[in-house]
Every structure is written in structure tokens, then in C-alpha cells.
Amino acid sequence: MRPTTTARISVELKRALEFYHGTVEDLIRELIRVLGVNETDRRALEIVLLEEEKATTPGMLAERLGLTAAGATIMLNRLEKQGYIARSLHPTDRRRVIVMATELAAHRVQELVVPMIVESYKMLLSSYDSAELDIIADFLTRAGELQKIHRQRLRDVDPYSKP
Numbered sequence: 001m002r003p004t005t006t007a008r009i010s011v012e013l014k015r016a017l018e019f020y021h022g023t024v025e026d027l028i029r030e031l032i033r034v035l036g037v038n039e040t041d042r043r044a045l046e047i048v049l050l051e052e053e054k055a056t057t058p059g060m061l062a063e064r065l066g067l068t069a070a071g072a073t074i075m076l077n078r079l080e081k082q083g084y085i086a087r088s089l090h091p092t093d094r095r096r097v098i099v100m101a102t103e104l105a106a107h108r109v110q111e112l113v114v115p116m117i118v119e120s121y122k123m124l125l126s127s128y129d130s131a132e133l134d135i136i137a138d139f140l141t142r143a144g145e146l147q148k149i150h151r152q153r154l155r156d157v158d159p160y161s162k163p
Helices: 003-035 039-050 058-065 069-081 103-112 114-127 130-155
Strands: 085-089 097-101
Touching: 003 039, 003 103, 039 058, 039 069, 039 085, 039 097, 039 103, 058 069, 058 097, 069 085, 103 114, 114 130
Parallel strands: none
Antiparallel strands: 085 097
């Protein structure tokens, strides 16, 4: 590729990613509004729903969300009060607590999110061939891995002091 082509594609990719991130943030903000939760609670609910087969624990949620144990407990109390999660003792290790999504949470997410996912997949599958979809999947996987690295870097930075 010629340098001008690379520069043009770089600018287009940057714009496309900024547009995509903005629309995802807008969509999440509306989902938060409809579910009546905050962003951290929404993310915890997403994790619990996606990892339903695995025994999700408060400690695992705290780690994934960058919360303290006390912060995770407060968050879980809120979600439990709203009827979105339930806590129970682990079936084989009674010292451990597991967190599960309730039927209410599963139903609401199914009703709100699944139709959007189905529509997205239909659009993408009809717009790109399998080779292009492989490239898109690779790009998104790599971008996600970079986001995890960046998140960890930010977790290692002390918050700015207030002026």
C-alpha cells in the first residue's frame, strides 16, 4: 500500500472506531436506563448472565470489575434487591458463595438485547463473505485484547488528586 492510502485508511478506521464506540456507549446508556441499574451493575449482570454455567463468585466479579470486596457486596445487594441476581452457597464447597442471574434478569435481557444481537448478526452475515468475517472477527478479538491490556494499565495508575 502507498503511504497516502495507509494514511487515508488509518483516518477512516479511527473515525469508524470512534463512531462505533460512541454508538455502543449510547446503546448501553439506554439499556441502563431501561433496566434501572448503573453501569457497574449492568456489567456485573452481563458477566453473570454470560458465565451462567461457571460458578460466578463475588470475588470473581470484584476482580473483573476492579472493585473491592466491600464494593462488590454493595453492588450485589443492589442487584439482589432489584430481583436481578440471587446468591447461594456453592453446591460442593459450602464455604463459597455463587452468584446467579434470576429468571427476571434473563427474561428482561432476552427481551431487550437478543433481538438486537440477532438483527446485527443477520446484517453482518449478509453483508460480508466468510473471509471478510474472519478478518473482522480477528480485528475485534485483537482490539478486545488491547482493551484488556489498557484497562490493566489504568488499574495500575493512582487516581488524580482533586484540585
